[in-house]
Amino acid sequence: MFKLAKKIIDRASFLQAQVVLESNGGRGDGLAFPGAPRPFSAHLYEKLAQILQYKLIEVGLPAPIFLSGIGLNSTCPRCGASTQKNRLTREMFACIKCGYATEARFVGGYNLAKRPQQYAINRVPIYLQKNTDGSCFCFNKILEFSCVVPSDEEKSAILYQLSLMIRSQDDDWYDGKKYAMLCKLRSAENLQDAVRWVKVRKK
């Protein structure tokens, strides 16, 4: 395990790269093929993640970021079509939409490496619900975040509440979506660049 961690760290140091891991203990998208050997148990994956957490910082690199593994092995790296039908066999990936074909083992890693860029586009939504008295209820259910501000113009007050919340949260790797959002918000240089405001009507 330490050998593997060292390999990853050496490679990341050489490239000065950000290490990206799957959340949920690398259980990925649960795409299983009968008889396929699992290279890693979720327990070992988490152990590897723990080693990387502190070792990467020791060599002056950022801590790994954890992203959802959903669709990782069945999404086309070229056109983005996501269906399990893209997995022709255990070894072969062939996109049913654009015809892109490659060895299946490269697809998951490639998609995982590309995901941070997608996350950069996908900002974290904060929902704004105007109350009858003009005040505004702000929330994101996945983050379990909510607050009330005097009006929906008071974005800085909302961002302040949000910044307190993301620092007070314990790391919970098991809720991949929430963890990914927390990572995104925490790693943002400017919190307001990491969120998008979504106005919703009161039901």
Ligand SMILES: [Zn+2]
């Ligand atoms: Zn495709």
